[in-house]
Amino acid sequence: MMERRCTDSAEMPVRSWKNTARILAVWLIAGLCATRSLAQVTYDRLLNSAKEPQNWMTYSGDYSGKRFSGLDQINATNAHTMVAKWVYQTGATGKLETTPLVVDGILYATAQDNRAFALDARTGRPIWMYQHQLPGDIRPCCGRVNRGLAILGDKVFLGTLDAHVIALDAKTGNVLWDVVAADYRTGHSFTVAPLAVKNLIVIGVSGGEYGVRGFIDAYDAATGERKWRFYTVPGPGEPGHDTWEADSWKVGGAPAWNTGTYDAATNQIFWPTGNPAPSNRGEGRAGDNLYSNALLALNADSGKMNWYFQFTRHDEHDWDATQVPIMVDAGGKHLIAQANRNGFFYVIDRTTGKLVSATAYGKTTWSDTKDTDGRPVANQNASPTLEGHTVCPGALGTTNFMAPTYDPQAGLFYVTARDQCDIFSTAPQPYEAGHAYYGSAYFPSEDAEPYRGFLKAIDPATGEIKWKFEHTSPTWSGALSTAGGLVFSGDAEGNFIAFDAKSGKPLWHFQMGGAVYAAPMAFAVDGKEYVAIAAGSAIYTFGLP
Amino acid sequence: MSRQSFSATVVILILGVAAFAADDRNPLAGDPKAAKAGEYEFRINCALCHGLGARGGGRGPDLTRAVKKHTHSDADMFQVISNGIPGTAMPSNGTNGQGVGMTDEEIWQIITYLRSQEVKAPATPLGNAAHGKDLFYGDANCSLCHMVEGKGGRLGPDLSGVGGSRTREALVDSVRNPSRRLAWGLSEATKEFPQEYESVTVVTADGKQIKGVTLNEDSFSVQIMDAGEHIHLLDKATLRSFQKSRQSAMPKYDTDVLSDKELSDVVAYLISVGAK
Numbered sequence: 157m158m159e160r161r162c163t164d165s166a167e168m169p170v171r172s173w174k175n176t177a178r179i180l181a182v183w184l185i186a187g188l189c190a191t192r193s194l195a196q197v198t199y200d201r202l203l204n205s206a207k208e209p210q211n212w213m214t215y216s217g218d219y220s221g222k223r224f225s226g227l228d229q230i231n232a233t234n235a236h237t238m239v240a241k242w243v244y245q246t247g248a249t250g251k252l253e254t255t256p257l258v259v260d261g262i263l264y265a266t267a268q269d270n271r272a273f274a275l276d277a278r279t280g281r282p283i284w285m286y287q288h289q290l291p292g293d294i295r296p297c298c299g300r301v302n303r304g305l306a307i308l309g310d311k312v313f314l315g316t317l318d319a320h321v322i323a324l325d326a327k328t329g330n331v332l333w334d335v336v337a338a339d340y341r342t343g344h345s346f347t348v349a350p351l352a353v354k355n356l357i358v359i360g361v362s363g364g365e366y367g368v369r370g371f372i373d374a375y376d377a378a379t380g381e382r383k384w385r386f387y388t389v390p391g392p393g394e395p396g397h398d399t400w401e402a403d404s405w406k407v408g409g410a411p412a413w414n415t416g417t418y419d420a421a422t423n424q425i426f427w428p429t430g431n432p433a434p435s436n437r438g439e440g441r442a443g444d445n446l447y448s449n450a451l452l453a454l455n456a457d458s459g460k461m462n463w464y465f466q467f468t469r470h471d472e473h474d475w476d477a478t479q480v481p482i483m484v485d486a487g488g489k490h491l492i493a494q495a496n497r498n499g500f501f502y503v504i505d506r507t508t509g510k511l512v513s514a515t516a517y518g519k520t521t522w523s524d525t526k527d528t529d530g531r532p533v534a535n536q537n538a539s540p541t542l543e544g545h546t547v548c549p550g551a552l553g554t555t556n557f558m559a560p561t562y563d564p565q566a567g568l569f570y571v572t573a574r575d576q577c578d579i580f581s582t583a584p585q586p587y588e589a590g591h592a593y594y595g596s597a598y599f600p601s602e603d604a605e606p607y608r609g610f611l612k613a614i615d616p617a618t619g620e621i622k623w624k625f626e627h628t629s630p631t632w633s634g635a636l637s638t639a640g641g642l643v644f645s646g647d648a649e650g651n652f653i654a655f656d657a658k659s660g661k662p663l664w665h666f667q668m669g670g671a672v673y674a675a676p677m678a679f680a681v682d683g684k685e686y687v688a689i690a691a692g693s694a695i696y697t698f699g700l701p
Numbered sequence: 702m703s704r705q706s707f708s709a710t711v712v713i714l715i716l717g718v719a720a721f722a723a724d725d726r727n728p729l730a731g732d733p734k735a736a737k738a739g740e741y742e743f744r745i746n747c748a749l750c751h752g753l754g755a756r757g758g759g760r761g762p763d764l765t766r767a768v769k770k771h772t773h774s775d776a777d778m779f780q781v782i783s784n785g786i787p788g789t790a791m792p793s794n795g796t797n798g799q800g801v802g803m804t805d806e807e808i809w810q811i812i813t814y815l816r817s818q819e820v821k822a823p824a825t826p827l828g829n830a831a832h833g834k835d836l837f838y839g840d841a842n843c844s845l846c847h848m849v850e851g852k853g854g855r856l857g858p859d860l861s862g863v864g865g866s867r868t869r870e871a872l873v874d875s876v877r878n879p880s881r882r883l884a885w886g887l888s889e890a891t892k893e894f895p896q897e898y899e900s901v902t903v904v905t906a907d908g909k910q911i912k913g914v915t916l917n918e919d920s921f922s923v924q925i926m927d928a929g930e931h932i933h934l935l936d937k938a939t940l941r942s943f944q945k946s947r948q949s950a951m952p953k954y955d956t957d958v959l960s961d962k963e964l965s966d967v968v969a970y971l972i973s974v975g976a977k
Contacts, residue, residue, distance in 0.1 A: 251891075544753060581753060583741035591804070597744035599753065606947070607894065628919050629894050648892050649919035665921055671891040692891055 196310045196326060197259055199354050203420055209639075210680035212258045214415075215304050215349035216559060217636075217677060220483040221417035223561035224637045225678035229685035230700060231640030235654040235663040241686060241697045242280035246271060251673040252690040255304045255349065255559070255634075257312070258679035263688070264326070265695060266302040266349075270316045272324060277681050280697065284329035288316045295343045295590060297365040301673075303415070303557070304349030306357055308377045313357045315346025321359055321375055333380035337361065342589050343368050349415045353425060353456050356383060360412025360427060364476065367407030367433040367593040372416075372425075372452070374459055384459030388412055388429045388447050396446035404441035407587050409433030410448035414478040414557055417492075419506060424462060425454045426483070426492055426506065430476035436540055436551070436596025437472065437582050444469045449477040451494065453509060463509030467496050467531075472539050473522070473580060474551045474598075482562045482569065484616055493616050495560055495571040497553030498522070500532050501619055515619025517612060518554035519575040522547055540580035540596055550578030551598040559634030559675035561643065566657045568613045568622055570643050574630040576600070576607040611635060611645050613660060623660035634675020636687070644687055646672025652689050652696065668696050725776035729809045730816070739814030742807045750790065755818050756868055761790070763868040765818045770865040770976060778812045779805075827869065828962070833970030841959055841967060846951065849974055855930045856914060857951060858884045858898065864968070864975025872968045876959070879949040887917055900950045901925055903933075904941040911935075914950050 197213060205211070205218045209226030216223045230238060246252065246267035256265035263277040270288035275281060294300075294317045306313040311323045311332055318340040323332040337359070338344035343366020350359040356374040364370065370388035375381065388410035390396040400408055409432045416427030432441060432448035450466040467477045475498040483506060484491045492506040499520035503512040511530050523532035538547055552574065560571040578598040585595050600607075609630030613622045633646035642663070643655045648671045654664040670692015678687045688697045729735035743755060750761030757763035762770065771786055772778045782803075785793035795802025803811070837843045844853035847860045863872065874881065888895040899915045901923065913927035923943070925933045928950075937943055954964070 579753075581744060581748075583744040585741060585745065588804075592745070594745050597748050597753075599749060606897075629892075632893070647920060648894070650891075651919055651921065653920070662920070667919075671889070671893070 197307045199308070199352070202308070202352060210258075211260065212256070212677045212679050213307055214257070214351060215255050215306070216415065216417065216480055219418040219420065221480045221562075222482055222564070222637075223480075223559055223635070223675065223677070224563055224639075226639045227678050227680055227685045228639040228641075229680070230638070230642065230654075230678075230687065232642060232656050232663065234700060235640070235642055237701055238654065238664050238666070238687075238698045239701050240666060241699045243697075244275055244280040244282070244695045246273075246693050246695070248693055251299045251301050251632075252693060252695075253301045253303045253347075253557070253673050254690050254695075255675050255677050256688055256690075256695060257305055257307050258677070258681075259307060259326075261681045262326075263679070263695075264305050264307060264312050265690070266304055266314065267693075268300045268302070270302060270314065272305060272312065272314050272329065274326070274329065275695075277679060277686070280695070284327075286324055286329040286331075288314070288318075288320065288322065290316070290318055291340065294318050294340055294345060295363070295366055296345055296347070297362060301347050302349075303347060303674075306350040306352040308352035308355075308357065311377060313350045313352065313359075313377070315348055315350055315359050317345045317347070319344040319346060319361070321346070321350070321357065321373070321380065323357075323377070323380060335375065335380040335382070337373055337382075338368070338371075342366065343593075346413075348413050351415050351418065351425070352377065353418050356456070358416070358425060358427070360414070360416070360429075362411050362413040364409035364411040364413075364430045364433055365435060365592055365594060366590065367409060367587050368411065369406060369408060370410035370412055370429060370448075372412045372427050372454065372459070386452070386454055386459045386461065388450075388452070390446065399443035399446040401440060401442040407433055407593065408441065408445060408448065409435070410445070410450075411476075412478070413476075414480060417481055417483055418456065419483060419490075421490075422507065423456050424506075425456050426481050427452050427454060428478045428481055428494065430478045431471050431474050434585065434587075434593045434595030435471075435474040436580060436594055436598065437584065438470055438539065439582075439584070439595075441470075445471070449475060449498075451477065451481055451492070451504065451509075453506070465502075465504050465509050465511065467494075467500070467502060468498050469534070472596075473498075473547060475549075475553055476556075478557065479555060480559050482560065484562055484569075486567075486617060491616070493562070493569055495555050495569065495573070495614065497549070497556055498532070499549045499554040501569070501571075501614055501616075503616055503619075513619055517571070517614055517619070517621060518573045519548045519577070520554070521577070540582045540598075542582050544579040544581035544599070546577050546579050548577035549574070550576040550600070551580070552576060552578075556632065558632050558673075561635045561637040562616075563637035563643065563657050565639060565641070566613075566637070567615065567617075568657065569616050570611060570613050570635045570637060570645075572631055572633055572635060572645065573610045573612045573624075574607060575605075575610075576630065577605075609648070611643070611655065611660070613643075613657075625655060625660050625662065631672060633672035633689075636676040636678060638678055638687075644676045644689070646674075646676070646689055646691060648672070650691060652676070652691065652698070666696075666698065668692060668694070670694070725774070725779075727775040727779075727809050727812050727816075729806075729813045730775065732813060733817075735810045735813040736817040737814075738807075739810035739812070742803060743811050743814055746803060747811065755815060757866070757871060762866040763871075764815050765820050767819045767821045768976070775812050775816075778815070779808055782808050782811065828965035828967070828969030830966065830969040830973040832963075833966035833968065836959075836963055836967050837970055841954075841963065843967065849971070856926055856928060858886065860971055860974075862975055864971035864973065866975065869968055869972065872971060873964060876954045876964055876967070879951040879953060880947060883947060883949060886915075898949065900946040900948055902942075902944045902946070903935060905935070906939050906941055908941065915945070
């Protein structure tokens with residue numbers, strides 16, 4: 157929002173009135189203070205993001221997590237004519253997992269090693285660049301990755317691999333505040349794109365492979381002051397503490413490394429959690445290990461928990477439940493759906509936290525039965541053994557961090573899925589602060605079927621798979637759906653593909669020269685729609701000729 | 702990196718080298734408890750490539766052999782685990798994106814474990830390498846499709862290094878049961894899985910049939926080498942048919958084609974080349 161006024165006296169340098177008047181006169185003459193933008197992205201704009209589909213202002217595009225763009229200039233009729241518009245090389249190596257944000261013609265994104273940058277969204281030309289100075293001994297679990305920024309007011313917010321939360325000036329990349337959330341030397345880090353809710357910046361910690369005690373934090377966007385913290389592993393005296401054996405809760409994991417969603421109607425944040433630690437060895441942490449592998453409903457103002465739903469109890473396969481949960485309203489019901497890493501697609505009543513349905517959407521061998529609530533229960537053969545034991549899905553899961561999408565027009569939930577089984581073998585390890593704490597090892601089974609990767613379209617009402625597209629090999633790409641009747645996703649071979657949302661037919665593709673580990677988004681500038689995706693070491697945008 | 706932290710790194714590197722040089726013998730040698738701890742560390746850090754039990758996996762060599770290609774002493778092993786082997790898939794400790802890596806003690810535990818697993822090489826070689834070479838380039842017809850040290854065919858993988866990176870049992874199995882596990886071909890920098898030597902048969906729009914192996918493939922295109930070593934670059938959308946098979950293009954060598962003794966000689970040849 158642009159506000160027309162010339163000066164903000166509180167921010168004026170302290171000088172004499174005479175000087176101030178003189179400077180003001182010079183500015184006026186030069187016409188430099190004609191406009192000044194204040195509080196560019198308000199909470200109100202985030203709440204009503206559907207009204208401005210040209211912008212993409214949160215990790216998943218809106219608070220519901222749908223990753224659905226209301227733009228339809230590129231559609232099923234003309235998608236086959238799409239061309240590359242611009243490419244931005246980050247200069248970084250390793251996996252690029254970022255989802256860019258776009259607000260009013262400027263694209264904000266991150267890259268490996270906590271780079272952040274702002275680009276002219278029409279041309280890809282950089283406006284500013286920032287790189288956080290990381291210590292040499294950070295403890296990333298799975299690459300020096302970052303999945304993106306949050307934006308609120310005139311700031312963008314970055315979580316870092318050394319567990320800082322940083323506010324950058326959206327116009328310059330200047331650091332406005334920088335707070336330390338936890339000690340990186342004990343395995344804490346941030347890879348998640350934070351979520352801005354009201355005046356708060358909500359962020360969840362990584363470090364389930366290092367035996368951290370997981371948490372979700374909320375910081376005052378203006379000052380960086382921490383307003384609340386929810387520990388995902390309850391301490392002594394708290395409900396759920398008795399689901400941990402002895403002192404195992406202290407190193408219990410349950411990180412919160414993917415971005416949640418927000419329901420303004422009930423003022424609840426829905427945030428998913430990851431594996432208990434050690435990730436693949438249950439011995440020593442007998443019990444359900446709450447609130448690992450769960451979906452948490454937290455009061456946005458206080459961080460107090462309203463309800464939880466645990467997908468995998470006492471997990472021994474590293475099946476983090478950190479997949480983006482998507483709010484879906486159907487049949488008068490307020491639901492939330494998640495395609496879980498453990499191979500089941502769950503639909504939950506988001507008012508009560510009660511399970512509505514759970515349906516396998518990939519190859520699973522760990523569960524043959526359900527409990528009275530309809531929740532899949534692990535069979536006796538699922539636990540890892542010293543000699544090794546084959547379980548499906550494997551440790552990487554049926555899906556993982558790759559963002560899914562829900563298209564309200566087609567009524568379908570699209571998710572990248574993989575069929576892969578692994579041999580799970582225990583490898584007892586003592587906890588040592590700051591060192592990997594897996595308690596296990598897993599391997600591809602030599603005699604197993606080749607791994608297969610898909611994009612699947614699931615009907616949330618029935619769990620039925622309406623269509624699937626088999627990739628040449630499994631991919632880590634997320635998916636985007638648009639009002640143009642399209643679904644976009646990438647593959648491990650470097651293709652970016654537009655699918656017909658209803659049939660799954662590929663309509664267009666472009667070879668980007670590097671595997672995709674990110675999820676696409678869409679935006680428009682000057683009335684022209686663009687679709688963007690990170691691949692290899694670059695951000696690509698596409699549009700109509 | 703600032704000048705100051707660069708200097709600090711140099712100092713640490715020098716100190717590190719000095720400490721390592723001073724400690725070139727395994728302080729845990731022969732300790733069964735250390736070997737057990739090392740077995741678990743090995744599973745977590747090494748087994749993905751070197752296999753459970755260190756007997757060689759999809760991409761890492763068998764480490765139970767007493768004679769190893771890149772290491773001789775415990776100090777060599779420490780150095781290789783710490784720093785990796787340039788030009789190979791062996792990474793340096795702590796650079797696989799999985800945190801800070803192993804402590805010195807954990808590395809010594811792994812070395813203790815590996816020493817406990819070593820199988821001494823037999824006093825007499827298992828086969829006659831010279832005869833194996835004759836077979837490779839002659840009656841066994843291996844060289845029609847495989848190259849060793851720059852000589853041979855192109856349809857199958859180059860076997861110059863395979864003797865150093867696979868167990869004897871794996872080599873025997875890949876000759877007797879070539880389809881059980883297809884060889885890996887091209888690896889791309891950002892891609893999770895390498896291309897496999899899959900067999901492929903296509904019929905082009907004008908009705909021409911092409912049979913060969915896939916050099917690479919994605920959802921929209923395929924690159925094939927046929928038995929005549931011609932490369933075909935094809936768009937899948939234009940093909941009349943496209944069929945892949947996990948039946949290897951390599952014929953299955955039964956004992957009536959290649960006796961156990963002959964196979965043993967061929968394997969001895971490959972191991973002798975792989976050890977170079």
